[in-house]
Amino acid sequence: MIYIGNKSVMSYVLAVVTQFNNGFDEVLIKARGRAISRAVDTAEVVRNKFMPGVEVKDIKIGTEQIVGEGGDKANVSSLEITMKTK
């Protein structure tokens, strides 16, 4: 599983490519909030530029509750992209 944070898209692309090259048939890319667009960028760059033999298997969206330091709660959207070898 690759969790998308605030690093550059290319660093996550490298992480995904490395997992496939290490023999994984599937890699799950997960992001929350504003990192969601970066997760889509990562999947698209992997598929279009680096690994034509990999495709998107499934995409799911959801909502997670995050609890702040003061105990206050907020909802944040999440996105999961499962990529697999063809």
Next chain:
Amino acid sequence: MIYIGNKSVMSYVLAVVTQFNNGFDEVLIKARGRAISRAVDTAEVVRNKFMPGVEVKDIKIGTEQIVGEGGDKANVSSLEITMKTK
């Protein structure tokens, strides 16, 4: 089709709810680039807060080429969420 731009999430939620209330069985939510996370927020708020009878039918990601004023090209990721009545 609801195209997600820079307005508040709630304005897009209202647009989606209005389309369903006007008799559409399906509504397509589309976004590019950094608006992608707002598209996910919109779908999640519609489904969880306003319309429990609506579900996500399909999610697609893609890449579009945009051409700037000077003719320079750039790739941008896109996301399409199809929502439908259960």
